[in-house]
Amino acid sequence: MWLLAVRPASATPESLAETLRAVTGGRPVTEGGVTLELPRIADNGNVVPATVKVASAQTPEDHVRVIRILSEQNPVPLVVEMFLGPDVPKAEVATRIRLAKTQRVIALAEMQDGSFRSATMQVEVTISACGDD
Amino acid sequence: MTDTVIRMPAKAAPGEVILVRAMVRHIMESGFRHDNVGKLIPRHIVESFVCTYAGREVFRAKLSSGVTVNPFFQFHLRAVETGDVTFRWVDDRGRVYEAVSRLKVG
Amino acid sequence: MTEPLAQPSRRDFLVRSAAVGGGLALGVPFVIDTQAAGGASELTHWIVIQPDNTVVIRIARSELGQGSFTGLAQLVAEELECDWSDVRAEYADVNAHVKRNRVWGAMSTGGSRSIRESQEYLRQAGAAARQMLVTAAARKWGVPPEECTVALGMIAHTPTGRTTRFGDVAADAAKLDVPKDVKLKDPSQWRVIGTSPKRFDIPDKTTGKQIYAADVRLPGMLHASVAQCPVFGGKLKSADESKVLGMRGVKKVFRGDDYVAVVADNWWRAHQALKALPVEWDDGGNGKVSSESIKAFLRTGIDAPEVPVARKDGDFASAIASAAKVLDSEYYAPYLNHATMEPQTATALYTDDSLEVWCGTQNGEATIATASETSGIPLDKVTVHKMHAGGGFGRRGPHQEYTKHAVQIAMSLPGTPVRVQWSREEDMQQGRYRPVALVRQRAGLDRDGNWLAWHARQADQSIFITVRPGDVKNGIDPVGVRVFNDSPYAVPHFTNEYAMRNTHVPPGFWRAVAHTHNPVFRECFIDELCVAAGKDPYQFRRPLLAKKTKDLGVLDAVAKVAGWGQPLPKGVFRGIALSDSYGSYTAAVVELSVKDGTVIDVHRVVVAIDPGHIVHPDAVKAQIESGVVWALSMVMYEEITIKDGRVEQTNFTDYPVARLADIPQKVESVLVPSGGFWGGVGEPPIAAVTPALCNAIFAATGKRIRSLPLKHHGFSFA
Numbered sequence: 001m002w003l004l005a006v007r008p009a010s011a012t013p014e015s016l017a018e019t020l021r022a023v024t025g026g027r028p029v030t031e032g033g034v035t036l037e038l039p040r041i042a043d044n045g046n047v048v049p050a051t052v053k054v055a056s057a058q059t060p061e062d063h064v065r066v067i068r069i070l071s072e073q074n075p076v077p078l079v080v081e082m083f084l085g086p087d088v089p090k091a092e093v094a095t096r097i098r099l100a101k102t103q104r105v106i107a108l109a110e111m112q113d114g115s116f117r118s119a120t121m122q123v124e125v126t127i128s129a130c131g132d133d
Numbered sequence: 134m135t136d137t138v139i140r141m142p143a144k145a146a147p148g149e150v151i152l153v154r155a156m157v158r159h160i161m162e163s164g165f166r167h168d169n170v171g172k173l174i175p176r177h178i179v180e181s182f183v184c185t186y187a188g189r190e191v192f193r194a195k196l197s198s199g200v201t202v203n204p205f206f207q208f209h210l211r212a213v214e215t216g217d218v219t220f221r222w223v224d225d226r227g228r229v230y231e232a233v234s235r236l237k238v239g
Numbered sequence: 240m241t242e243p244l245a246q247p248s249r250r251d252f253l254v255r256s257a258a259v260g261g262g263l264a265l266g267v268p269f270v271i272d273t274q275a276a277g278g279a280s281e282l283t284h285w286i287v288i289q290p291d292n293t294v295v296i297r298i299a300r301s302e303l304g305q306g307s308f309t310g311l312a313q314l315v316a317e318e319l320e321c322d323w324s325d326v327r328a329e330y331a332d333v334n335a336h337v338k339r340n341r342v343w344g345a346m347s348t349g350g351s352r353s354i355r356e357s358q359e360y361l362r363q364a365g366a367a368a369r370q371m372l373v374t375a376a377a378r379k380w381g382v383p384p385e386e387c388t389v390a391l392g393m394i395a396h397t398p399t400g401r402t403t404r405f406g407d408v409a410a411d412a413a414k415l416d417v418p419k420d421v422k423l424k425d426p427s428q429w430r431v432i433g434t435s436p437k438r439f440d441i442p443d444k445t446t447g448k449q450i451y452a453a454d455v456r457l458p459g460m461l462h463a464s465v466a467q468c469p470v471f472g473g474k475l476k477s478a479d480e481s482k483v484l485g486m487r488g489v490k491k492v493f494r495g496d497d498y499v500a501v502v503a504d505n506w507w508r509a510h511q512a513l514k515a516l517p518v519e520w521d522d523g524g525n526g527k528v529s530s531e532s533i534k535a536f537l538r539t540g541i542d543a544p545e546v547p548v549a550r551k552d553g554d555f556a557s558a559i560a561s562a563a564k565v566l567d568s569e570y571y572a573p574y575l576n577h578a579t580m581e582p583q584t585a586t587a588l589y590t591d592d593s594l595e596v597w598c599g600t601q602n603g604e605a606t607i608a609t610a611s612e613t614s615g616i617p618l619d620k621v622t623v624h625k626m627h628a629g630g631g632f633g634r635r636g637p638h639q640e641y642t643k644h645a646v647q648i649a650m651s652l653p654g655t656p657v658r659v660q661w662s663r664e665e666d667m668q669q670g671r672y673r674p675v676a677l678v679r680q681r682a683g684l685d686r687d688g689n690w691l692a693w694h695a696r697q698a699d700q701s702i703f704i705t706v707r708p709g710d711v712k713n714g715i716d717p718v719g720v721r722v723f724n725d726s727p728y729a730v731p732h733f734t735n736e737y738a739m740r741n742t743h744v745p746p747g748f749w750r751a752v753a754h755t756h757n758p759v760f761r762e763c764f765i766d767e768l769c770v771a772a773g774k775d776p777y778q779f780r781r782p783l784l785a786k787k788t789k790d791l792g793v794l795d796a797v798a799k800v801a802g803w804g805q806p807l808p809k810g811v812f813r814g815i816a817l818s819d820s821y822g823s824y825t826a827a828v829v830e831l832s833v834k835d836g837t838v839i840d841v842h843r844v845v846v847a848i849d850p851g852h853i854v855h856p857d858a859v860k861a862q863i864e865s866g867v868v869w870a871l872s873m874v875m876y877e878e879i880t881i882k883d884g885r886v887e888q889t890n891f892t893d894y895p896v897a898r899l900a901d902i903p904q905k906v907e908s909v910l911v912p913s914g915g916f917w918g919g920v921g922e923p924p925i926a927a928v929t930p931a932l933c934n935a936i937f938a939a940t941g942k943r944i945r946s947l948p949l950k951h952h953g954f955s956f957a
Contacts, residue, residue, distance in 0.1 A: 046201065047202075075163075079200065080194055081195040082193070083193040088192070093207060095205055101707070127707065165708070169739075171715070171738070
């Protein structure tokens with residue numbers, strides 16, 4: 001008997017929700033105060049530049065502790081976690097991620113007081129559209 | 134040293150905000166790709182990255198297979214004192230990649 | 240392909256100046272800057288109405304000769320209630336599409352889906368715009384909109400007899416909110432959908448006026464010919480440009496990772512220099528692969544002890560043990576090239592902060608994304624000029640190398656337009672090929688000749704692994720298994736296994752994709768069962784489709800029109816086949832005679848199709864006819880072979896395709912739209928014709944074809 005792979009091969013919106021719950025501990029997430037820059041259209045999703053900017057004074061009373069990027073359709077919803085040191089002067093980071101297919105991407109900023117802010121963007125991955133169906 | 138690429142200024146004024154770019158060459162095999170006979174290729178990725186300066190952690194990242202080949206990060210730090218900015222990546226086979234960049238302040 | 244000379248000729252014109260105002264008059268599908276052009280108004284992003292009542296409908300997909308430029312406009316016009324003679328079509332601008340947050344939706348043209356995937360939102364757009372126009376007219380008259388009627392671009396207020404034209408109220412209508420809830424017509428009310436108006440693209444294509452990407456000429460333009468590593472996956476090691484830089488017209492030699500290009504003041508000079516350029520390649524390790532080694536590799540899939548199961552009904556192992564008759568067969572199909580009449584080409588113009596690209600792409604979004612990623616220029620600073628393609632067939636969508644080449648070379652010559660044109664040889668040897676496949680089948684019949692058990696194991700190269708790996712689950716390509724894992728026949732015990740075997744030869748979507756060869760494998764094997772059971776192939780299939788009314792519907796329709804069961808003249812034989820694909824159902828009967836056992840004269844091909852609804856019947860007939868040509872060409876002639884890791888074929892001399900003389904005397908299209916759903920028509924006809932042809936050949940000669948193409952079995956067309 002051929003054994004099927006144990007792990008589901010793609011994140012579903014449900015497992016994204018579970019990941020979000022695990023990360024935020026159920027605490028409220030406010031949309032806004034975060035800019036997520038991604039190309040609106042990506043050719044094949046292999047190398048997608050992502051920049052996250054959080055509007056924060058970066059003082060002891062108001063700074064970003066963690067910036068996370070989450071994916072709705074990737075096999076692993078929590079793409080990357082970036083922890084900023086306490087003295088980091090600007091809450092702006094950039095990296096390059098993989099997107100398995102057309103989907104929403106979420107940038108989640110965790111503040112020093114444990115509150116969360118987010119931004120969401122939809123990225124169209126054209127090569128996944130080109131394949132016939 | 135040739136596995137890593139660091140781009141940041143060598144000199145800065147005290148208190149200046151500088152931009153740091155760091156990259157390590159790594160295949161970042163996701164574990165979800167198939168080989169030419171349809172079998173899954175095992176995962177092999179960089180899992181962590183840390184940048185320290187002036188005795189403190191400036192930037193730390195936990196990577197998943199969703200980070201692109203040759204993982205790249207860009208962030209900022211405030212120049213306070215002359216010293217080493219160190220960079221350290223560790224992959225899921227325990228291999229360590231390191232780089233260091235001297236920052237002259239003043 | 241003859242190249243235009245460096246001297247201006249009738250086809251040389253300034254593409255950009257043509258775009259200003261006169262674009263559509265020249266048949267060039269450029270976007271009119273409608274906001275600026277004399278008071279035109281945009282009613283929803285799909286429709287622009289000019290004061291003179293001209294209705295410009297924007298098209299997001301690409302016209303490849305399949306008629307979507309016209310058909311998609313019909314969907315809008317039906318609900319809009321304009322006068323069709325006022326309608327013009329233009330491509331939605333890709334740059335505007337990015338800036339307006341992808342408002343025109345998917346631009347990908349493939350999978351026979353332009354109509355079926357766009358129809359709802361296009362009809363809704365037409366209905367919404369109509370409502371806005373009526374509301375504007377009603378407000379102008381101070382009357383309730385319900386008292387107004389709309390027809391042929393005019394709005395009338397019934398009680399008073401007042402009328403106004405769309406063009407007179409368009410500006411006011413454009414200021415209104417676009418209604419979200421619109422009621423669409425019942426198909427019984429259609430007056431535009433289901434008719435065959437003159438197609439927008441045909442006249443210019445017939446008179447030679449049509450401009451393709453290969454025809455683009457801009458002031459100061461340079462031309463480049465490209466050579467990529469002949470062994471797929473290899474890299475460029477070195478190129479000795481000193482040998483060619485002195486040649487007439489040569490400007491530079493450009494080195495990419497896996498290609499080299501020569502840039503000159505005309506393409507002929509560029510290509511001559513490229514041929515003279517000493518180049519060294521690192522073949523990447525696949526320099527010993529051949530068609531024979533590939534076949535042996537496929538065989539490891541057939542012989543593997545265990546492979547992924549794509550479908551399992553009943554219990555084949557016990558059923559076959561009790562079968563009265565057992566049949567085995569093995570079928571094979573080779574690589575195939577798209578061989579579009581227009582080889583791959585693109586033009587790019589790069590500056591520090593902007594980029595323009597001209598090409599006949601099947602997906603405007605893929606082109607703009609590739610151009611942006613290659614150059615680093617942000618998406619909103621890239622302009623893509625979509626041109627009608629000289630043949631698409633799946634070659635020009637997901638694979639944007641031609642765009643990448645043009646952009647990379649243009650980046651090295653900022654401010655200079657660069658046209659990259661692959662030679663025919665390059666196009667033949669750097670294709671994205673219909674993959675190779677080997678299938679072993681076994682079937683069991685019971686004592687009465689009923690089909691009891693079936694096992695099909697495929698050794699198949701996956702396309703999805705290269706473009707949509709996330710959709711490959713359990714090592715099974717979801718498109719590669721079609722025809723088997725979605726077979727409509729009610730066989731009680733059926734196992735379909737799929738052994739993925741990927742070579743270094745790059746695969747691509749070739750018109751009808753897996754429905755090019757899988758139907759041959761299945762439908763011809765069924766024919767073998769019929770012979771073994773002594774049953775008529777049409778009657779054998781019918782009870783197996785009892786629950787599949789649409790499959791049965793097209794099978795019965797084609798049998799009826801073809802006169803299946805009625806005696807044929809002496810020496811004429813026929814074959815039948817069925818396949819559903821891309822949301823539609825098709826069946827075909829081929830009638831032919833064979834002289835001297837090898838010379839095939841196809842008399843008649845009858846194809847029945849049920850795509851649910853039909854927008855442009857003539858276009859569907861054209862797709863059937865072109866599908867017949869595609870099928871005949873594939874079955875008789877086409878084959879790409881690999882030697883020393885590279886493609887052996889170079890041109891139409893050694894990759895022959897069907898010609899006018901090969902076309903059957905009669906192709907009959909039987910359109911049986913049963914309504915209630917929207918299926919594609921671009922690819923489905925091919926699926927049924929290829930096996931019907933092979934089955935007819937068996938009926939005529941007793942020769943069972945199990946590997947394509949036919950020319951290897953001594954056959955030719957009359």
